[in-house]
Amino acid sequence: NYTKAEGPAKGQPKLETAIDAAEMILTLAPETNGQVAVKAWKALSEITGREHAHLALNKEDEKIRFRDIQAQPRKIISSPTWSGLEDEHVSYNAGYTNVHELIPWRTLSGRQSLYQDHQWMRDFGESLLVYRPPIDTRSVKAVMGEKSNGNPEKALNFLTPHQKWGIHSTYSDNLLMLT
Numbered sequence: 001n002y003t004k005a006e007g008p009a010k011g012q013p014k015l016e017t018a019i020d021a022a023e024m025i026l027t028l029a030p031e032t033n034g035q036v037a038v039k040a041w042k043a044l045s046e047i048t049g050r051e052h053a054h055l056a057l058n059k060e061d062e063k064i065r066f067r068d069i070q071a072q073p074r075k076i077i078s079s080p081t082w083s084g085l086e087d088e089h090v091s092y093n094a095g096y097t098n099v100h101e102l103i104p105w106r107t108l109s110g111r112q113s114l115y116q117d118h119q120w121m122r123d124f125g126e127s128l129l130v131y132r133p134p135i136d137t138r139s140v141k142a143v144m145g146e147k148s149n150g151n152p153e154k155a156l157n158f159l160t161p162h163q164k165w166g167i168h169s170t171y172s173d174n175l176l177m178l179t
Contacts, residue, residue, distance in 0.1 A: 022066045030056070030079035032064040037077045044080040044103065052101055055085065 004012050015021050030037035037056035045052045059077045068074055078085050083103070084092040097103050104110030116127055144153055 019066050026064060026066060030081060031076040034059040034062040034077055037079045040080050048101075048103055050102060052080070052097075052103070055097070055101070 002014050004010050004014055013020075013024065015024060026032040028036065030040040034056060038053050038060045041052040041054075041056050055078045062077060064074050064076070076086055078087065078097075080097070080103070083095050083097050083106075085096045085100075086092060090096065095105075098105050105112050114129055116129060118127075121127055
């Protein structure tokens, strides 16, 4: 029955291969298991006081398995993990469920914010959410060490784009992945 028969993990699921581990993730994730998605939306409904399960009810019997996505890509099931909606009639866009389902934003206040009263941001002299262009490393050299705390300093340039095979910290210019 695919459970451990003995030892400290007795009765626990067997995860002997990478595919077993992937199947476990797919089974527990609301984006790939319709029953879990409906349950997640119902849990959010308890918090918001509004009914949200309708966003996944038509996919309640759907389960996306490893072999399914190995054969071809699949559209995920809408879940409260994301603020977008996977739907035949709506293109995915972040914040959709916040606006149309009146789900509070994931901020301290539950509202969209321009001013951030976070001490760690104010320590950097920032409290407004604004675009900052990439740092010009030539102009920074003049101020490096200006307010030294005795530790080495390093200017970092983070590339955090959305691209075909990942987002943010998974940036890649691998030609195989860019096809």
